[in-house]
Amino acid sequence: MAERSFVWTSAIPESDFKRYLDVGVFRKNRYEKGQVIHFEGDYCGALGILIEGHAVVERIDISGGLIRIREMFPGDLLGGNLIFSQQPYFPMTITAVTAVEVLAMDRAILFEICAENRTFLAAFLEHISNNTLHLGDRIKHTVSRSVRERVILFLRREQTLQQADTIVLRMSKKALAERLGVQRTSLSRTLQKMREEGLITYDAKQITICDREFLEEI
Numbered sequence: 001m002a003e004r005s006f007v008w009t010s011a012i013p014e015s016d017f018k019r020y021l022d023v024g025v026f027r028k029n030r031y032e033k034g035q036v037i038h039f040e041g042d043y044c045g046a047l048g049i050l051i052e053g054h055a056v057v058e059r060i061d062i063s064g065g066l067i068r069i070r071e072m073f074p075g076d077l078l079g080g081n082l083i084f085s086q087q088p089y090f091p092m093t094i095t096a097v098t099a100v101e102v103l104a105m106d107r108a109i110l111f112e113i114c115a116e117n118r119t120f121l122a123a124f125l126e127h128i129s130n131n132t133l134h135l136g137d138r139i140k141h142t143v144s145r146s147v148r149e150r151v152i153l154f155l156r157r158e159q160t161l162q163q164a165d166t167i168v169l170r171m172s173k174k175a176l177a178e179r180l181g182v183q184r185t186s187l188s189r190t191l192q193k194m195r196e197e198g199l200i201t202y203d204a205k206q207i208t209i210c211d212r213e214f215l216e217e218i
Helices: 014-023 107-116 118-142 147-162 173-180 184-196 212-216
Strands: 026-031 036-038 046-052 055-060 066-072 093-096 100-106 166-168 200-202 206-209
Touching (some): 066 173, 107 118, 147 166, 184 200
Antiparallel strands (some): 046 100, 055 066, 166 206
16 A cells, blocks of 8 residues: 555655655665564654554563554554653564555654644544553453453444444454453354344454444443
């Protein structure tokens, strides 16, 4: 997918975009499947925009298990909430699930673009805010919630974000289970029970809410 398709870059004049690439303040970096894009503790000196591919944010918990925190797709930002921080170090590892291409913007030029381009700034702030909500959602999912409650919280949030009763899934059932912090078999049983109760229907790509009232159970 061409980087000009994103709000981030489409707001930048074509001539400026090419000049930034020529002088090196914009860079295109390629990562192969399984390659680490950023290790936990890496310094964040540039904003990354995922142009192509699929990546994941992961960390190791105190028991040594690997927790998948977030799935990343084209248009997502790497380091957006860190780039202007007093402690700009990645708190988690970001790994390429497929071959990935990232557009990197140096901190100084990013600041200049944000100061001069309100469209870019608005998109940047919205993305950071959404990421904060996602992290809060992730924490809620992992603290003393049943599988059913975690599914309900997920559906309720996605219904609001997607403005629809049919929730399009951008991840596999396995990845969704990891996001909710549950076993895949437990997730499958819960979804099946909800379908038997007439609350939802679902397939590999989407979940349709048939009865909105159950979303208010918690």
